[in-house]
Amino acid sequence: xxxxxxxxxxxxxxxxxxxxxxxxxxxxxxxxxxxxxxxxxxxxxxxxxxxxxxxxxxxxxxxxxxxxxxxxxxxxxxxxxxxxxxxxxxxxxxxxxxxxxxxxxxxxxxxxxxxxxxxxxxxxxxxxxxxxxxxxxxxxxxxxxxxxxxxxxxxxxxxxxxxxxxxxxxxxxxxxxxxxxxxxxxxxxxxxxxxxxxxxxxxxxxxxxxxxxxxxxxxxxxxxxxxxxxxxxxxxxxxxxxxxxxxxxxxxxxxxxxxxxxxxxxxxxxxxxxxxxxxxxxxxxxxxxxxxxxxxxxxxxxxxxxxxxxxxxxxxxxxxxxxxxxxxxxxxxxxxxxxxxxxxxxxxxxxxxxxxxxxxxxxxxxxxxxxxxxxxxxxxxxxxxxxxxxxxxxxxxxxxxxxxxxxxxxxxxxxxxxxxxxxxxxxxxxxxxxxxxxxxxxxxxxxxxxxxxxxxxxxxxxxxxxxxxxxxxxxxxxxxxxxxxxxxxxxxx
Amino acid sequence: xxxxxxxxxxxxxxxxxxxxxxxxxxxxxxxxxxxxxxxxxxxxxxxxxxxxxxxxxxxxxxxxxxxxxxxxxxxxxxxxxxxxxxxxxxxxxxxxxxxxxxxxxxxxxxxxxxxxxxxxxxxxxxxxxxxxxxxxxxxxxxxxxxxxxxxxxxxxxxxxxxxxxxxxxxxxxxxxxxxxxxxxxxxxxxxxxxxxxxxxxxxxxxxxxxxxxxxxxxxxxxxxxxxxxxxxxxxxxxxxxxxxxxxxxxxxxxxxxxxxxxxxxxxxxxxxxxxxxxxxxxxxxxxxxxxxxxxxxxxxxxxxxxxxxxxxxxxxxxxxxxxxxxxxxxxxxxxxxxxxxxxxxxxxxxxxxxxxxxxxxxxxxxxxxxxxxxxxxxxxxxxxxxxxxxxxxxxxxxxxxxxxxxxx
Numbered sequence: 001x002x003x004x005x006x007x008x009x010x011x012x013x014x015x016x017x018x019x020x021x022x023x024x025x026x027x028x029x030x031x032x033x034x035x036x037x038x039x040x041x042x043x044x045x046x047x048x049x050x051x052x053x054x055x056x057x058x059x060x061x062x063x064x065x066x067x068x069x070x071x072x073x074x075x076x077x078x079x080x081x082x083x084x085x086x087x088x089x090x091x092x093x094x095x096x097x098x099x100x101x102x103x104x105x106x107x108x109x110x111x112x113x114x115x116x117x118x119x120x121x122x123x124x125x126x127x128x129x130x131x132x133x134x135x136x137x138x139x140x141x142x143x144x145x146x147x148x149x150x151x152x153x154x155x156x157x158x159x160x161x162x163x164x165x166x167x168x169x170x171x172x173x174x175x176x177x178x179x180x181x182x183x184x185x186x187x188x189x190x191x192x193x194x195x196x197x198x199x200x201x202x203x204x205x206x207x208x209x210x211x212x213x214x215x216x217x218x219x220x221x222x223x224x225x226x227x228x229x230x231x232x233x234x235x236x237x238x239x240x241x242x243x244x245x246x247x248x249x250x251x252x253x254x255x256x257x258x259x260x261x262x263x264x265x266x267x268x269x270x271x272x273x274x275x276x277x278x279x280x281x282x283x284x285x286x287x288x289x290x291x292x293x294x295x296x297x298x299x300x301x302x303x304x305x306x307x308x309x310x311x312x313x314x315x316x317x318x319x320x321x322x323x324x325x326x327x328x329x330x331x332x333x334x335x336x337x338x339x340x341x342x343x344x345x346x347x348x349x350x351x352x353x354x355x356x357x358x359x360x361x362x363x364x365x366x367x368x369x370x371x372x373x374x375x376x377x378x379x380x381x382x383x384x385x386x387x388x389x390x391x392x393x394x395x396x397x398x399x400x401x402x403x404x405x406x407x408x409x410x411x412x413x414x415x416x417x418x419x420x421x422x423x424x425x426x427x428x429x430x431x432x433x434x435x436x437x438x439x440x441x442x443x444x445x446x447x448x449x450x451x452x453x454x455x456x457x458x459x460x461x462x463x464x465x466x467x468x469x470x471x472x473x474x475x476x477x478x479x480x481x482x483x484x485x486x487x488x489x490x491x492x493x
Numbered sequence: 494x495x496x497x498x499x500x501x502x503x504x505x506x507x508x509x510x511x512x513x514x515x516x517x518x519x520x521x522x523x524x525x526x527x528x529x530x531x532x533x534x535x536x537x538x539x540x541x542x543x544x545x546x547x548x549x550x551x552x553x554x555x556x557x558x559x560x561x562x563x564x565x566x567x568x569x570x571x572x573x574x575x576x577x578x579x580x581x582x583x584x585x586x587x588x589x590x591x592x593x594x595x596x597x598x599x600x601x602x603x604x605x606x607x608x609x610x611x612x613x614x615x616x617x618x619x620x621x622x623x624x625x626x627x628x629x630x631x632x633x634x635x636x637x638x639x640x641x642x643x644x645x646x647x648x649x650x651x652x653x654x655x656x657x658x659x660x661x662x663x664x665x666x667x668x669x670x671x672x673x674x675x676x677x678x679x680x681x682x683x684x685x686x687x688x689x690x691x692x693x694x695x696x697x698x699x700x701x702x703x704x705x706x707x708x709x710x711x712x713x714x715x716x717x718x719x720x721x722x723x724x725x726x727x728x729x730x731x732x733x734x735x736x737x738x739x740x741x742x743x744x745x746x747x748x749x750x751x752x753x754x755x756x757x758x759x760x761x762x763x764x765x766x767x768x769x770x771x772x773x774x775x776x777x778x779x780x781x782x783x784x785x786x787x788x789x790x791x792x793x794x795x796x797x798x799x800x801x802x803x804x805x806x807x808x809x810x811x812x813x814x815x816x817x818x819x820x821x822x823x824x825x826x827x828x829x830x831x832x833x834x835x836x837x838x839x840x841x842x843x844x845x846x847x848x849x850x851x852x853x854x855x856x857x858x859x860x861x862x863x864x865x866x867x868x869x870x871x872x873x874x875x876x877x878x879x880x881x882x883x884x885x886x887x888x889x890x891x892x893x894x895x896x897x898x899x900x901x
Contacts, residue, residue, distance in 0.1 A: 156647065200880065291740070
């Protein structure tokens with residue numbers, strides 16, 4: 001992280017007083033013990049106590065807090081529910097945490113326009129709960145949906161097991177109200193489709209708190225499918241499971257979810273929840289279909305045929321809602337299940353072209369063996385999003401470091417085979433230093449220039465996403481000078 | 494017209510842009526040039542013709558991605574995808590004939606840059622939702638890449654979404670990676686007959702809020718339906734509200750039965766088969782009924798769907814024009830008689846009364862002199878306009894790319 005500015009820290013009392021004038025009462029936290037609750041997010045290996053925590057309740061307060069920080073060069077780390085798995089809300093010793101937890105209102109449910117307008121501190125699941133009485137739901141369903149906030153979902157462009165068919169947050173987001181670092185409030189989108197100008201909503205979503213603070217969110221809601229059924233397919237080889245996934249897509253079927261687990265993950269999950277997963281297989285696929293009952297029945301038959309052609313050794317089709325839930329229970333419990341067989345685990349999040357899966361799994365196994373660690377794999381197979389869980393024991397000297405090195409090597413491998421560093425967890429602080437593996441200098445310069453358009457002082461969430469802090473003045477220079485023609489041989493007529 | 498430069502590959506595009514930067518010469522970026530009628534006419538020193546960058550780099554049907562150069566014709570890509578029974582789910586319109594040009598000429602680059610999805614925009618998104626990766630040259634003369642070649646990616650800022658719909662004002666695109674999806678096995682359209690605009694929008698809202706999963710919903714008032722391919726089926730003077738169902742055949746049958754039952758009391762119904770469905774939705778996508786008189790302005794007004802009739806029906810009457818509704822009422826297509834400002838002030842005034850700032854009116858067709866003297870795009874609130882300009886300046890500080898084309 002950037003080195004803390006001792007000068008700023010020395011002025012803490014002054015900042016606290018000024019912020020209290022904007023957010024009265026308990027909305028400004030400066031007590032050391034209370035600050036401790038904010039020292040990390042879901043990536044608990046990184047911790048830092050913030051200088052001050054501010055919990056505003058109104059848009060006007062957010063605007064005035066940011067304007068104050070802007071005027072005084074105070075750094076700001078926005079925070080939703082603090083469930084980030086990449087350290088997106090990791091505090092700064094010389095900065096404030098701007099917590100949006102008090103923005104908890106569902107402002108409007110508009111069934112005629114099929115959308116909901118909510119404050120950013122509303123949890124993902126609460127949106128669905130607010131519309132469920134009319135049969136609607138909010139489609140993106142990150143596994144932390146009971147706790148994670150919509151504002152955080154917008155910041156991270158969160159996904160979930162159903163995003164192959166229903167899209168990520170960005171595909172279900174209609175509009176936001178955004179407060180810029182100087183306190184300016186702008187509205188992007190609304191209940192209508194498409195922007196009138198540049199699609200700033202498209203870049204604000206997934207910007208990890210570097211561009212502004214979201215104070216209101218409008219999301220699309222969908223009618224829940226009539227029927228959901230799942231298949232549980234066991235394979236003797238990972239390659240066969242991968243081929244089955246490709247064949248399903250090639251047959252023109254986009255399932256609601258298509259998840260893969262490897263042997264270690266299967267055994268850990270079965271030991272934990274006892275749902276009857278086959279234990280004599282190398283890979284397990286859970287394929288979920290949803291829609292009209294006639295459609296689901298038809299597609300299950302299609303997939304059963306494909307599974308047989310691809311050598312599935314065991315095939316089960318859910319015949320009741322309880323059975324479907326049981327198929328998912330093991331997958332959903334995979335992370336805590338792995339937590340039972342290892343002291344600690346480290347969850348990675350790369351995406352790869354699915355065709356590379358057997359190669360990547362084999363290489364990961366070799367890499368893990370070489371450093372004496374084990375990896376359990378769960379995989380959003382439909383969209384190629386890999387979640388290797390590296391098992392380690394933080395009490396053993398060197399194991400955390402070894403796990404982190406192995407994790408970085410896995411992500412480099414993802415990029416090497418044509419994939420990316422992160423499919424849904426975000427870059428944050430965790431993968432920041434790997435960005436140069438995926439992007440060249442000019443690629444990162446262009447991203448940082450966008451940052452400069454929103455926050456040229458670099459006050460919003462500095463130290464996240466980019467391995468080097470923005471130097472906006474330098475980036476603004478045009479690199480071609482002097483009127484010389486570089487390629488005179490280029491035909492021009 | 495001035496010079497035209499014809500780079501053959503990404504390196505030559507970069508060299509050309511670097512020359513333009515060095516010489517301070519503004520560039521008009523074009524592919525086939527079929528969408529020049531959209532936005533404000535560009536006055537530039539040099540035309541940078543990207544149509545020679547026209548190769549498909551890779552097509553991986555099982556990965557649901559295609560990577561290609563911007564000069565590939567949309568028709569060519571669609572034919573390629575059809576060989577694997579896949580498609581661009583956002584249903585790109587072919588507005589060439591609307592602008593008085595032949596059909597089938599547009600390129601992928603132009604499709605992504607103008608950012609318009611067709612009727613399936615309502616449920617499947619716009620080009621921005623399917624634009625996974627971009628390579629281009631910015632106004633600093635630097636070649637950069639953004640996004641990736643996989644369908645799920647949150648690494649870094651999502652610049653491909655920003656580039657999509659930017660009308661070539663941010664960078665010269667040299668490569669695009671798009672998400673592709675399976676084409677539906679079958680399709681049918683349930684048509685409700687004789688509804689007025691407001692009742693039609695209520696019926697579409699009911700349908701779209703049901704589990705029937707209509708892929709698109711449009712309403713053609715009588716005058717429009719009578720000028721469409723439906724005229725032979727439904728006769729003259731009958732409005733048609735279209736609800737399209739796509740998917741596997743047994744699913745369509747079940748969902749059609751559900752919809753038909755739900756809307757039984759609303760209006761008499763007929764059913765269109767797959768071929769009829771394809772024909773009528775192609776006309777809706779391409780705004781075909783408004784092709785023919787290039788002097789008459791055509792607008793696309795985006796509003797919250799339930800507000801559609803309050804804007805469309807009122808404007809059609811006040812301006813003595815014609816309108817129809819796509820996107821469940823949220824996309825109002827309006828054609829009006831010629832006017833010096835293409836009725837911009839009137840239309841945006843009505844829009845503001847009806848929906849405040851929650852919508853925008855975009856001029857899709859008008860003669861060049863009209864588009865030169867008004868703003869084809871909805872003017873933004875001052876703070877947002879300033880932010881947008883700062884963003885643009887971080888890609889193209891000297892405003893070399895398509896100067897003036899987009900923006901107020």
